[in-house]
Amino acid sequence: MTVVPFPQASSEIDPIDGLVASHRPGYGLARAFYKDPAIYDRDMERVFRRHWHCLGHANIIPNPGDFELFKIDSEAVILSRAEDGTIHAMLNVCRHRGAEVCTKPKGNAKFFVCPYHAWTYSNDGSLRAARLMPKDFDRSAHGLKKLHVRVAEGLVFICLAEKPLDFEPIAEQLRTSCGQYGWADAKVAYRQTYPVAANWKLAVENYVECYHCGPAHPEYSKTHALEQPLHMIEKLNAAMEERTCALGIEIVSADNWQTSAKGQEAIHSFRYALYDGVSSGSEDGSPVAPLMGRFTDYDGGVTSIHLGGTTFLVCYPDHGMIYRFIPKTVDTCEMELIWLVRGDAEEGRDYDLEKLIWLWKVTTEEDKKIIEHTAHGVASRYFEPGPIAPMEHNELRYIGWYLDEISRP
CATH class of the missing domain: 3.90.380.10 (Naphthalene 1,2-dioxygenase Alpha Subunit; Chain A, domain 1)
Structure with missing residues (x-):
């Protein structure tokens, strides 16, 4: 799985780090932590792409082929139960040109077919068909990008980090x-x-x-x-x-x-x-x-x-x-x-x-x-x-x- 890298360290003091350093112990957060788009972007990188998040209970997709689409910030995640009963979470981004392959909020499907060029993915994220591609094209290397998934006491958790906690x-x-x-x-x-x-x-x-x-x-x-x-x-x-x-x-x-x-x-x-x-x-x-x-x-x-x-x-x-x-x-x-x-x-x-x-x-x-x-x-x-x-x-x-x-x- 490929993730966006964290910003590299700089010799200059980062403005956000400066705000953190100036935080007054025992007090609430300053206005910028709620209003600054740059801080929001850092929240997405260092909180939401680092930690585990519950999407709900496995009962929301009880049957093979059931799926639901979840959106967090700009990311869209397909939660799907494959034919063997396993639960998978994939980014809703076609590996060809990036179109959304899942266009419904929920349902039941054995395949997700990209509406742009008809690349076809199984409900476990694997690429099954890529029309008119060369014979040596490696379908196994172009499945939907998958996220880490864990199910505990019926709760479904995902993590977007390359190496999860x-x-x-x-x-x-x-x-x-x-x-x-x-x-x-x-x-x-x-x-x-x-x-x-x-x-x-x-x-x-x-x-x-x-x-x-x-x-x-x-x-x-x-x-x-x-x-x-x-x-x-x-x-x-x-x-x-x-x-x-x-x-x-x-x-x-x-x-x-x-x-x-x-x-x-x-x-x-x-x-x-x-x-x-x-x-x-x-x-x-x-x-x-x-x-x-x-x-x-x-x-x-x-x-x-x-x-x-x-x-x-x-x-x-x-x-x-x-x-x-x-x-x-x-x-x-x-x-x-x-x-x-x-x-x-x-x-x-x-x-x-x-x-x-x-x-x-x-x-x-x-x-x-x-x-x-x-x-x-x-x-x-x-x-x-x-x-x-x-x-x-x-x-x-x-x-x-x-x-x-x-x-x-």
Whole structure:
């Protein structure tokens, strides 16, 4: 696989490196990190082309020949299940003149035929036919450019780097978290994409902190206890873990949030309690779908996972959430939400779709407004970043991680 090389070092101080060096510890990012096209380009090279990203659940392409097209910034990726059941990810770029070979957003196909000169590719990316080319033409050397793909607990991850970060620790940590909730056998109940008129980092920073949950998300705050004083959270968490253990389930929280300097991906899984009497993430805290995985009852808790800077997962005993952050331009991004339920659950019989998606749909609609209001304010030439509050500790860590990532070629 060929990737665009990282910029070469220069004897002069790079303007972006200068901005990183001038960052004030304990404060938010300066305006340029959200508005400068050059910084956005570096984000694409050193964050999005270096790290693993979740495209969704394998259930979105369950059958041989199923495919879906994903777009990240200017790249278009075909996710396809081949005839032998294996999953492949290929760049949607013909190896002849560069035309898009996949022109539909999703479907089922044994072949992708370029509309320009009819070069024909199998759904595993191999070139099957190149009309009127010489007899000595090597088809095997001209398949679609393929990306690294890994499937862990049903989640499909891709990496655009030539040499990807080590995925094995990620697979193990997902096994001890999502694996307990049966995500490998789950199915997608619903998906929704939210276009956001803001730089992608404003969207991610909003997600990783709950300082805003009380004033901005009253519906979420009725059932989730993250804004309570530490002593109350510790008491609720202890009761949650006791219930989880009583079910014979052990879910290990693990903090491996780290930079990629040593070839490792960043992942942090942690547990937190819902309020007493709350079973799941719903409008009134009541169950919304059949129990999943090893759960035979509700433990009153949630498992949350931050992975690689753009992927965030939420596990309830009866359903799961995949949260994807997708850059589009320096000033726009998308948030995609994917709701998971048990693989054999049927809508209308086992769950009411509106009740299933209500809480996170409402919360994300509120987030979209907050993020876009922030983008408007940050666009001011007079904007100066303020201090990060103690409750925003995850945002503070995220900012440090991000600055380290874009500082290293």
